[in-house]
Amino acid sequence: MGQKWRWGVILDAGSSGTRLHIYRWKDPRKAIKNATPEELRSLPKLMTEKKWTKKIRPGVSTFGERVKDVGPEHLQSLIDHALSIIPEDKVHDTPIFLMATAGMRLLPQAQQTALTSEICSYLQRNTRFSLPDCDLHVQVIKGETEGLYGWIASNYLLGGFDHPDEHQHGKGHHTYGFLDMGGASAQIAFAPNATEAEKHANDLKLLRLRTLDGQPSEYKVFTTTWLGFGVNQARESYVRNLEDRYADTAAELPDPCLPKGLRTTLEGNIIEKRKTRATSLIGTGQFEECLQLTYPLLGKDKPCEDNPCLINGQHVPAIDFDVNHFIGVSEYWHTTHGVFGGKGDQAYDFATYQKRVKDFCGRSWDDIDSGIDPGHDFDRKLAQEACFKAAWLLNVLHEGIGVPRIGFHEGLSKANVSKSALEAAKNKGFADPFKPVDKIDGIEVSWTLGKMVLYAAGQIPPASGNDKYPVGFGSNVEGTPPDFQFAGSSWEPFRYHGNSTHGSIDDDDDWDLDAEDILDHAKTHSTTGFFAFVFILLLFLWFFRKRERRMRVYGRINSIIRRSRGRPGAASRKGSGSRGGFAGFASKLLRGNPHGGYERVMEEGDADRFELGSTHETDELNDYSDSSDGITPAGSGLLSSKSSTMGLSRLGLSSGLATPVTDHFHHSIASPTSSALDRGGLVVRTDSKERLMLPPHLALAGVGRRSRAASPTRLKSPLMSPLHQET
Template sequence: MGKRWRWGVILDAGSSGTRLHIYRWQDPAKALKDASYQELHSLPSIATKEKWTKKIRPGISTFGDHPEDVGPDHLQELVEQALRVIPDDKHADTPIFLMATAGMRLLPPLQQRAVITETCSYFRANTRFFLPDCDTHIQVIPGETEGLYGWIAANYLLGGFDDPEGHAHGKNHHTYGFLDMGGASAQIAFAPNATVAEQHGDDLKLLRLRSLNGAPKEYKVFTSTWLGFGVNQARHRYVDALVNEFLIDGEHEVPDPCLPRGLRTTEKGEIVKGKSNKLELVGTGQFDECLRRTHPLLGKDVPCDDEPCLLNGQHVPPIDFDVNHFVGVSEYWHTTHGVFADSRDDTAYDFNTYQKKVLEFCSRRWEDIEMNSGTRKKDHGKDAQEACFKASWLISVLHEGIGIPRLGIEHTQTPGFNISKGVGEAAKEKGFLSPFQAADEIDSVEISWTLGKMVLYAAGQVPPKDNYRLPVGFGSNVKGVPSDFQHAGSNYNATSAIDDDDDWADTAEDIIDHAKSNSTSVFFLFILVFLFIAFFLRKRDRRMRLYGKFNHILRRRRRPGSPRKVSLGLSSLTHKLFGRSSYNYERVLEEGDINQFELGETSSDEGDYSDSSSGAPRLGRSSGLATPKLNAGSFDDPKKHAHPGSAMDRSGLVVRTESRERLFPQMLNAGRRSRAASPTRLKSPLMSPLSEN
């Protein structure tokens, strides 16, 4: 029932802040041993928890002028969180990544390199996490790579990779497209149908994953990014166009059809109250006009050098919306399920319904909107005043830019294709038949590009089949390993041994986490009884080792400065289970003066679980935003080193200690002769060498 875990740490360094993500998956050697048929043909199972994420502001791009401060003033809080969560003995095998996106892309190259260098130095000086190469683990990633990671994450969570038949959309297609929009840029990633992929092969990336049985999973994916097409950058361009067209000399007011009627703001979106001579945007609440004025921002008039193009003259292969069903995250989710959502909403995006809500909201006066108590809070008020422009921009990008059909208005089926029969059973049951659907979480797991990166890394740890030795990663769409191939960064050297006691320690920790969130004491009592019985069925030496590891968990969870009631309270029990020597040994270590002891280099099972230098308590699946979550029901069904050495005291004398209880009684008064030369010790059949654990 146990698992041996692998861990991964990745920091998403965005423009507004840096977010820590911690992921965990089963070691391939252990997973292969217990895997079912379905699991053997699936990608490694990645797990996360909400408390394994943490975000701090602002972004690391703000340290461009003083990169030496990025560690202590920014990264330290996130590093401490990771050290608390991940077991000490796992740190050396845990990769750490920091990947920066839009904000860092705007910095000059010299500032980028300075921040990246300081970040890597800080990680190496303050952690033992696996960081062999700064250039691959700490970097500013292109928007196309960000989009590809997002595509992996979405299809991983939806089940498009592991259940092709259940997610068949027709034409032998079973993956989903991915759309992402932030404040500065927007990304698109999708796998074209077979015909388009053949015609536009040079435009595609070849992505190679690996299922648990070692077989490759290959996909040809198109990915692109539009810089300046995030909502904030689009708003700046929109306001500049309004001012250039409507500002009259001597005046300071400019009409803004994308603001609710009566709302007055500055160019930066700050609400203006009272009279002012500064430039003001005055809301007129005309959403139709708002739509008309956002359309030119798409850049549809920019020359297209390589047909076809979508936005800003950038080439994108033809999209077959019969089989390419897109998942939109970030602003696509917030703009459709934020201000305009209510309790009666279905999770699916419906153009007609959405547009009616937007028209009704954006035609209201700002005073009426303010009456809503939710807008009195700063964040909600900001969302309300920006909602109309964001809705207009989203509609323009989706339907006029990318070309996603308006569900219920435009025909989406190819002749002779019955979508109700062409899709797989999972799609028919779950209802994800539309060309677009916004999402934030799937089964309580956030759709984040960081997950895609970690899926790629975990897949690289799986041993390949003999006939399939090509590496995991992505690059140009050519056979073999192209020159620009980006490896997953991992290898498939499995751990040499699997210790079941690790499994029990992990299981115990998970149960403690569950008990904290479960108010049913009867259930918790049942679990404790079950573990107690199973504990006694194990061999005595294993019980001893397991107790040390379980006690380590409790010590990590105890708040700093709190008494050691747990360890001392179990004294009588541990005396009966393990003997007096085990208890006395632990008590000396906990209560004695550490300066009284000088131990040589030894290796023991308990040593593998020593406390971290941080001294912080260890924390115990979802990293989601505080927005309504979307269940999968809305989609398709988706070393140890033995070094006995000699123990030396400070004077260089050999110190030999041994528990009197382990010696044969006759030997207690055997004189002061060297024990090593004792024939009794060497020949007595009742004596055995002390085993090294």
């Protein structure tokens, strides 16, 4: 029995911890069965639940010096959680990926290689998950790749791939840009407008997806990463700058990005009471100064070798914010919400957000700390870091990337969108140039979702055999470039091995059809009944096109009528006259010979007088036997004494005549009461009444016998191969 669900496991090995994500989607072979035209033009629908995720700390990168411990001490708890969710019989068919991001990128190459090798070996030794290729399933991914996966996830959830006409941003563009910021790095990914895409074609990635109907979809996306520009790495750079600034003047360094009166170590640990002479930080709560001191970290003064550049001298095509609307995840969400955000906010409003940040950061630490429940160290940490993170985000967003400082309603007035799309955007806030998000339609926006969408799309067979390009991404060139990153999945032609006599396709059926056949099935299901009726009608007319076949059916019906009346021969005597009743009607319908010429009539015979001779039955020949009327195809036939229990349709086929049980073969042929079986099942004709009344010497001389060559029994079915004539 088939299983309609496919599963996937991916481990996001970040700098602060590793998070397990589990996704589920319907097998494309099943999803296509009852799919609507709209669904056929969409990507596979992935699902996840909150309980299908789990995060543990610290990150994989902390095992750089003790790689053998990463499996039992770190990964095993995540594996156990995955096994508690995924059905046992699906584990072997479930791919598992571990993809490390910024934290691992900071390790020396030798430690990266040792860790990824040990992780793959541990998973292969201790789990039954599908992991055929270590290099593909366990890797340290580039920031550009992480950004591209995030771009896929964002547009997947927002419908950027499925309904471009419903959210047209103008200038022939309908996808959304993606911004991500973690602890160690920040990413950007977007599809530039047509002018910029042509100008910077060599800087773009070519992404290939495949919708449920097997049609390819291609997108040209720019993506880049800024390693060291995540909030934690940026904070470390900021503290070093403070040390350089005040190195010769004080042991306590004034920090305008900390709430007033808060004292911490350089590493960020809160100092309750001063017990050391080590250099420390003391908060001043001056947010405007905090903005000024974090701005230089953007590296805007770095030389730009390929204009235009945004941050740290890295090239980025010009962003048209009338076209490119961005969503921001991770720190973009946590920093704009959490401490500062209102739960009912529909969009990011620069003026409102900046006012909230200033009000919070101007308060004393004692005032802030009094509102935090005792023992909630995590909340204290958030409050401690909130001001720096807010300043860094504002600088990156507006000074670095260049997002306009506008409010929600102003953004709507400038956005070039259709009326229906505008209403939808108002509800979600996606008509604004930037919106921080955590979930869309209840699903967390994570780059891991983008990776699994790509994998699921790779399971769909192409609609055309000429579509040779795989699902994945690589350099923006024709064909499949050398650096192409494959989806990690493979597809097989849909196969059908079901036992349904009607050829129906159920959720539990296997398949033996290609994609186009199944699409036709899904689209033309309503016409199946009509064509079935036409087929049966044509089959009926073809079967009765030959006169001898009509005679066989008539003979059987006539025999049944005589037996039911209890007077053998009565029906035939009556039929020879007026041809009344059912026999008369059947005669007119089936016999079709009003002139009373030669007719083959199937007589009641002694079927058990014959047995199977040597024969070599084949399925191919048996497939041609009729199952309803006891008639076999024209050709050599053998009848067994067991045939009476199986029906005449089970006659054995061989090259030879029926073999009688007795040795009186000629006598049985001459007997007027013997069974009449020709080479297609009836091998002997009944002699005419005139011949039977001749004297014996004339009968033996052949007087009155019709020619064998003229016999209707010599006619062959056009579906059967020529018979080997006996010599």
